[in-house]
Amino acid sequence: MFEKSTWIRLPRNVVVGHGVIDNAVDVIDDLHLQGRPLFVTSPTPREVAADPIAADFEAAGVEPAVVTVETATFDAVERVIETAEAEDVSYLVGIGGGKAIDIAKMASDHLEMGFCSVPTAASHDGIVSNRGSVPDGDTRHSVAAEPPLAVIADTEVLAEAPWELTTAGCADIISNYTAVMDWRLAKRLKDAEYSEYSAALSEMTAEILVDNADMVRPGLEESAWIVTKALVSSGVAMSIAGSSRPASGAEHLFSHQLDRLEPGAALHGHQVGVGSIMAAYLHGGERGFWQDIRSALASIDAPTTAEELGIDDETVIEALTTCHEIRDRYTILGDGMDERAAREVATKTGVIS
Ligand SMILES: NC(=O)C1=CN([C@@H]2O[C@H](COP(=O)(O)OP(=O)(O)OC[C@H]3O[C@@H](n4cnc5c(N)ncnc54)[C@H](O)[C@@H]3O)[C@@H](O)[C@H]2O)C=CC1
Ligand SMILES: O=C(CO)COP(=O)(O)O
Numbered sequence: 226m227f228e229k230s231t232w233i234r235l236p237r238n239v240v241v242g243h244g245v246i247d248n249a250v251d252v253i254d255d256l257h258l259q260g261r262p263l264f265v266t267s268p269t270p271r272e273v274a275a276d277p278i279a280a281d282f283e284a285a286g287v288e289p290a291v292v293t294v295e296t297a298t299f300d301a302v303e304r305v306i307e308t309a310e311a312e313d314v315s316y317l318v319g320i321g322g323g324k325a326i327d328i329a330k331m332a333s334d335h336l337e338m339g340f341c342s343v344p345t346a347a348s349h350d351g352i353v354s355n356r357g358s359v360p361d362g363d364t365r366h367s368v369a370a371e372p373p374l375a376v377i378a379d380t381e382v383l384a385e386a387p388w389e390l391t392t393a394g395c396a397d398i399i400s401n402y403t404a405v406m407d408w409r410l411a412k413r414l415k416d417a418e419y420s421e422y423s424a425a426l427s428e429m430t431a432e433i434l435v436d437n438a439d440m441v442r443p444g445l446e447e448s449a450w451i452v453t454k455a456l457v458s459s460g461v462a463m464s465i466a467g468s469s470r471p472a473s474g475a476e477h478l479f480s481h482q483l484d485r486l487e488p489g490a491a492l493h494g495h496q497v498g499v500g501s502i503m504a505a506y507l508h509g510g511e512r513g514f515w516q517d518i519r520s521a522l523a524s525i526d527a528p529t530t531a532e533e534l535g536i537d538d539e540t541v542i543e544a545l546t547t548c549h550e551i552r553d554r555y556t557i558l559g560d561g562m563d564e565r566a567a568r569e570v571a572t573k574t575g576v577i578s
């Protein structure tokens with residue numbers, strides 16, 4: 226008897242382009258969301274996007290509540306939940322980088338309220354995903370959460386964000402290559418649940434980005450367009466899979482462990498990019514694959530070494546040798562790297578000297 230079933234939760238409206246934050250009231254109206262929104266934002270995104278959108282809502286007769294968060298913590302999620310209850314809001318809008326969006330996503334999940342995402346940086350592929358990532362104890366990886374009902378990604382705003390945020394988004398996408406290799410390995414060795422559609426979409430997303438890498442340049446609005454389309458596509462791959470598997474393998478384990486060892490040292494996307502060089506080496510040995518990943522990262526100005534990440538060599542080794550423990554997800558790291566092997570991969574790939 227055939228017993229498979231799947232439930233793919235996707236955004237209803239994905240609006241990407243020049244000046245689209247000016248349409249936020251209409252995009253949200255199209256969802257038939259009633260009542261007052263709560264904007265969850267952080268200081269700079271508040272200036273560049275949340276305040277102008279709030280002014281448009283006020284002009285339309287709705288006064289949004291606004292909460293500003295600084296760090297992704299459960300205390301911040303709690304504060305957002307309390308504000309939502311006190312201000313009697315009906316839905317949430319996350320406006321900012323990954324952390325503001327994740328906090329809004331996690332709070333809306335708890336409140337069972339609708340949620341919309343307004344990224345102000347093309348820095349990671351959580352802008353569309355049904356995953357939320359807020360550190361919980363020792364855990365840094367994402368968990369299942371509400372997908373946004375709408376995503377409003379204004380390429381004018383995204384192109385004006387600091388360039389390193391865009392290169393972080395590119396690196397998060399380039400890391401899909403090794404994430405998918407890990408996923409296929411886990412399917413073969415551990416019979417992990419696997420979706421060929423999701424894996425193919427994730428890989429193709431990385432490929433299109435790399436093919437267009439010469440058009441990804443600072444200050445070019447078209448770059449924001451290319452990167453954002455890739456982030457949307459990668460988020461959809463996660464929603465199809467019902468997990469972050471198509472976009473998160475050993476390179477993400479490495480980054481999550483760096484977040485525990487050196488909180489705030491480097492951007493998520495930059496860390497996973499460097500992790501991806503080493504994961505590619507482990508998958509492909511000397512045969513040129515890891516060099517391709519490194520060149521792709523270098524071509525868009527993303528870091529390729531520990532030094533460029535601002536992380537010391539010994540922390541890289543510690544992360545490599547321990548990160549397999551942080552989640553039940555089989556990858557090329559298997560049951561863990563020993564220290565000599567970790568030094569070899571990090572040295573041969575030029576990540577440490
Ligand atoms: N939920 C998911 O599926 C995923 C979640 N993530 C999570 O996302 C987070 C990383 O997000 P990031 O955006 O890299 O970091 P972030 O949210 O800390 O943003 C970095 C900084 O850039 C600032 N910023 C944002 N837009 C700006 C603008 N237009 N101008 C000037 N400054 C601006 C932010 O306020 C912040 O200070 C991590 O916590 C990571 O785990 C990453 C991938 C997927
Ligand atoms: O960062 C992500 C995908 O790019 C989410 O992956 P995690 O589930 O490992 O947090």
Ligand SMILES: [Zn+2]
Pocket residue numbers: 349350397472473477493494497
């Ligand atoms: Zn990521």
